[in-house]
Amino acid sequence: MHSLHDYQYELPEKLIAQEPAKERDQSKLLVLNRETGRVTHRRFHNLFDSLSPADVLVINNTEVIPGRLVGRKETGGRIEILLLNYAIGGKKRPAKNIDIFDCLVKASKQPKPGTHRTQQG
Numbered sequence: 001m002h003s004l005h006d007y008q009y010e011l012p013e014k015l016i017a018q019e020p021a022k023e024r025d026q027s028k029l030l031v032l033n034r035e036t037g038r039v040t041h042r043r044f045h046n047l048f049d050s051l052s053p054a055d056v057l058v059i060n061n062t063e064v065i066p067g068r069l070v071g072r073k074e075t076g077g078r079i080e081i082l083l084l085n086y087a088i089g090g091k092k093r094p095a096k097n098i099d100i101f102d103c104l105v106k107a108s109k110q111p112k113p114g115t116h117r118t119q120q121g
Contacts, residue, residue: 004106029042029044073115
């Protein structure tokens with residue numbers, strides 16, 4: 001089982017793209033040569049220059065979910081919830097207006113079933 005600590009790191013907001021590049025193929029691309037450990041900075045339009053015939057390209061089209069919720073339990077204790085993925089069939093159920101997630105929880109004390117949480121601003 002993973003802990004929330006495994007997923008914590010500092011990432012300044014200024015380093016996160018706030019919108020896509022106007023010309024999508026001009027997006028930055030970080031390339032790691034696994035044999036030498038050498039890292040090169042390229043552009044996405046050069047992707048195929050970095051691939052060899054035996055390489056496999058995996059396309060990830062997963063939906064991004066709101067990942068981390070920080071708040072307080074009804075008792076006032078701190079609680080942090082890391083949403084991992086949708087739990088029921090991997091899909092959101094908008095018709096029911098209910099979302100059920102697999103998640104990791106970190107709290108001041110183990111929350112009891114049915115515990116409500118309030119969101120911090």
